[in-house]
Amino acid sequence: MGTALLAKPKNFMPPKPLKNTQSDRYYLGRLWRDYIWPQRGKLFAAIFFMALLAAATAAYTEVIKRVVDEAQDLETSGKALTSAMEYAKIIIPFLIGVPIISGIANYAQRILTNSIALHAIGNMQKAMFQSAHNADYAAFSRQPTGNLISKFTNDVTIISNAIIRVLGNLFRDVLVVILLIGAMLYHNWQLSLVMAVFLIAFLPIIHISRKMRGNAQDVQQHNGLITSQLKESFTGARLIKTYNLEASEAKRLHQSFDKRIDLFLKLITQQARVDPILEVIGGLAIAGIVIFGAYLVNAGAGTGGSIAAVLVALLLLSPKLRALGTLNNVLQEGLSASARIFEVIDTQPTITDAAGAVSLGAVKGSLSFKNVSFSYEDGTQALSDISFSVQAGETIALVGASGGGKSTVVNLIPRLYDVDAGEITLDGLNIQKVTLQSLRQNIALVSQNVTLFDDSVMNNIGLGNIDASEEAIIKAAKQADAHDFIMALPQGYNTRLGEDGLSLSGGQRQRLSIARAILRGAPLLLLDEATSALDAKSESKVQAALELLMKDRTSVVIAHRLSTVRNADRIYVLDAGRIIESGKHETLKKKKGGAYARLLSLQMHS
Numbered sequence: 001m002g003t004a005l006l007a008k009p010k011n012f013m014p015p016k017p018l019k020n021t022q023s024d025r026y027y028l029g030r031l032w033r034d035y036i037w038p039q040r041g042k043l044f045a046a047i048f049f050m051a052l053l054a055a056a057t058a059a060y061t062e063v064i065k066r067v068v069d070e071a072q073d074l075e076t077s078g079k080a081l082t083s084a085m086e087y088a089k090i091i092i093p094f095l096i097g098v099p100i101i102s103g104i105a106n107y108a109q110r111i112l113t114n115s116i117a118l119h120a121i122g123n124m125q126k127a128m129f130q131s132a133h134n135a136d137y138a139a140f141s142r143q144p145t146g147n148l149i150s151k152f153t154n155d156v157t158i159i160s161n162a163i164i165r166v167l168g169n170l171f172r173d174v175l176v177v178i179l180l181i182g183a184m185l186y187h188n189w190q191l192s193l194v195m196a197v198f199l200i201a202f203l204p205i206i207h208i209s210r211k212m213r214g215n216a217q218d219v220q221q222h223n224g225l226i227t228s229q230l231k232e233s234f235t236g237a238r239l240i241k242t243y244n245l246e247a248s249e250a251k252r253l254h255q256s257f258d259k260r261i262d263l264f265l266k267l268i269t270q271q272a273r274v275d276p277i278l279e280v281i282g283g284l285a286i287a288g289i290v291i292f293g294a295y296l297v298n299a300g301a302g303t304g305g306s307i308a309a310v311l312v313a314l315l316l317l318s319p320k321l322r323a324l325g326t327l328n329n330v331l332q333e334g335l336s337a338s339a340r341i342f343e344v345i346d347t348q349p350t351i352t353d354a355a356g357a358v359s360l361g362a363v364k365g366s367l368s369f370k371n372v373s374f375s376y377e378d379g380t381q382a383l384s385d386i387s388f389s390v391q392a393g394e395t396i397a398l399v400g401a402s403g404g405g406k407s408t409v410v411n412l413i414p415r416l417y418d419v420d421a422g423e424i425t426l427d428g429l430n431i432q433k434v435t436l437q438s439l440r441q442n443i444a445l446v447s448q449n450v451t452l453f454d455d456s457v458m459n460n461i462g463l464g465n466i467d468a469s470e471e472a473i474i475k476a477a478k479q480a481d482a483h484d485f486i487m488a489l490p491q492g493y494n495t496r497l498g499e500d501g502l503s504l505s506g507g508q509r510q511r512l513s514i515a516r517a518i519l520r521g522a523p524l525l526l527l528d529e530a531t532s533a534l535d536a537k538s539e540s541k542v543q544a545a546l547e548l549l550m551k552d553r554t555s556v557v558i559a560h561r562l563s564t565v566r567n568a569d570r571i572y573v574l575d576a577g578r579i580i581e582s583g584k585h586e587t588l589k590k591k592k593g594g595a596y597a598r599l600l601s602l603q604m605h606s
């Protein structure tokens with residue numbers, strides 16, 4: 001038997017494909033309304049500096065024009081040093097002033113847009129985390145955890161980049177483009193009109209950009225997959241090592257890493273095409289300006305400075321146009337990531353407080369199941385018409401073959417799932433009519449899969465009751481017979497356990513879990529006994545701690561230890577979601593051909 005109470009939900013379903021039912025406008029509107037507009041102060045400041053930057057960029061063309069024209073004057077007038085000084089006086093303030101303004105504006109707008117993006121995604125992460133934790137327990141079985149984690153890391157990064165790009169491109173670059181085109185027309189309209197021909201050259205780039213969008217999505221999806229695989233691989237280190245699966249795991253991950261290389265290379269290959277195309281087009285445009293410009297100067301339709309100004313404007317313009325050309329991709333990637341994130345944020349829990357739910361206070365602990373039936377989301381009928389009662393302070397043991405429904409019974413008590421039919425009562429009250437918080441306050445859980453966090457021993461036990469004092473925590477540890485081994489750890493109660501407490505033995509982990517439950521002080525105890533073979537000394541320590549914990553509490557135990565079964569007030573044998581036998585150990589074991597007697601003899605012969 002391998003009951004994994006409250007461990008990873010079973011029958012892992014593949015992630016459902018995202019139903020992207022909302023339009024792009026919806027996601028854009030929501031991003032704007034909920035995450036950008038609340039930071040409007042910063043946004044307006046950013047726009048101001050962007051406008052300043054745009055103006056400074058356009059002013060460069062005027063600087064160049066003056067530099068060239070004044071130099072030409074100097075050359076044609078043939079005057080010496082005094083004029084050179086004059087020239088410097090005119091030119092230098094421009095040459096220094098414009099970059100200073102541009103630099104300050106650039107710095108400020110960059111900090112501001114990044115801050116807007118970071119705060120936006122920070123708030124998204126908070127909302128997403130809140131919703132993910134409030135979601136039904138079942139929601140965690142709908143997608144691999146790695147997928148969910150990837151939304152917190154990869155997807156938010158995509159959105160952050162998109163926000164920075166979109167704000168920059170829309171407010172800064174559009175302004176720069178408008179001002180530069182204006183400057184070009186102002187300096188030499190004939191030459192500028194000829195340049196318009198080169199805009200046609202951007203068509204192939206738009207085509208490439210479309211293709212890139214599909215590939216970028218593939219890369220993102222694959223990143224999510226790698227996160228999942230890495231997580232599985234590291235959390236499953238024990239299984240992998242004992243089953244010698246290192247090579248096959250390495251193969252699996254290597255394939256994924258290789259695929260990532262392929263997908264990225266495909267994307268980069270497309271991106272890389274853009275630059276040479278632009279360079280050739282740029283070269284042609286410059287040649288056009290130089291030739292046509294020379295013609296215009298000869299014809300008296302422009303000065304050398306104005307031709308140079310148009311040339312500079314064109315050079316400044318092309319990266320901006322290019323960025324605007326790929327803006328749609330970035331926006332689309334951002335919107336897809338938003339869809340994935342809003343899906344989590346919008347997940348509504350179905351297991352919630354009913355209208356008028358009452359708060360339970362401390363219960364005595366009598367529990368009953370009345371004609372309870374339950375099926376999982378995928379249709380697996382896990383319990384059919386189950387009824388039993390436990391008086392306050394009694395211990396019942398659930399036994400039976402794997403898949404019989406023991407964990408499901410236990411999962412229904414803290415309402416990790418809600419029954420389909422029938423009712424569960426605690427102290428006579430239907431648990432669906434009391435607040436979730438007060439129901440769970442009355443329940444302590446000790447599972448064979450002890451969840452330990454990367455935190456101190458003190459805080460790990462303290463999770464049982466986050467208001468508990470250090471003295472109370474130490475007292476609970478002593479009662480759970482954990483104090484001595486904790487004191488022997490390098491920093492005693494302040495020792496950090498490392499991820500999932502890997503440095504502790506199975507028995508030690510269980511005693512921490514028992515200490516946590518003792519600290520909780522809840523009258524109803526749900527216990528998934530460990531099946532893992534503990535050595536005799538460790539087992540007897542755990543057993544003693546458990547007995548102390550169960551004393552005076554109502555205990556529902558998924559039982560593996562013979563001693564628990566023997567001492568239970570009643571044993572329920574579950575098979576295919578039904579109770580097929582119940583009674584005391586002494587009675588059931590004598591029942592010829594009975595299910596319990598069979599289980600017992602199986603255990604004894606195994």
Ligand SMILES: Nc1ncnc2c1ncn2[C@@H]1O[C@H](COP(=O)(O)OP(=O)(O)OP(=O)(O)O)[C@@H](O)[C@H]1O
Nearest residue numbers: 002003009010011376382402403404405406407408
């Ligand atoms: N999250 C889930 N989604 C779908 N079906 C599930 C889920 N969890 C359990 N089941 C199914 O419900 C039935 C009862 O399972 P349950 O885990 O309650 O049995 P169990 O007696 O605790 O088994 P074991 O001793 O192996 O842990 C089984 O058919 C199981 O496959």
